[in-house]
Amino acid sequence: GAVVSQHPSWVICKSGTSVKIECRSLDFQATTMFWYRQFPKQSLMLMATSNEGSKATYEQGVEKDKFLINHASLTLSTLTVTSAHPEDSSFYICSARVSSGSGNEQFFGPGTRLTVL
């Protein structure tokens, strides 16, 4: 199946700094990528939909100025958490959608654990 990678897999940063997380589709082109946030023992919460070459679409309640998304190419989307605070600590997961007859299946990255001190 299609492979999606994320980098870094985990990151610890000081409060007030910015952190960039990369999401790459390794063996296919993804016009659409998604960013999710997952709190412990909870389900995935969709943060935004990232379309190559256009602005991301953010879900209600997600601050677009805090969570900057850039989808510069068909294989790379980045999420930058700006001025991170401890409440931003979470598990961030990206996925890439393959547009095909298979119900537009999504392939998920391994996730990035962010800890803000």
Added chain:
Amino acid sequence: AQSVTQLDSQVPVFEEAPVELRCNYSSSVSVYLFWYVQYPNQGLQLLLKYLSGSTLVKGINGFEAEFNKSQTSFHLRKPSVHISDTAEYFCAVIRGGGSYIPTFGRGTSLIVHP
């Protein structure tokens, strides 16, 4: 709008016993249904999916699920679990003809005891 209900937050079971993880959905239109597994500190891995055709779907690691339209259910089953099946399981639904963005259930933690 669509929603997904996973009634059981946690399912403990002994090794080699059968298991069923329940998933119900609500949608007034056709849907695509998925089950994903998540191991600790990892992303989601697709177990199986129902798009159309046979209502009994077989996936990886010996799992299967049955789509029941009248019951609006898509329960996941395995006849004999292993310790390595201990993980979080998520049911997801995509509404056909929509934005193709999945709605996830809250997840069910399967705990397999020796």
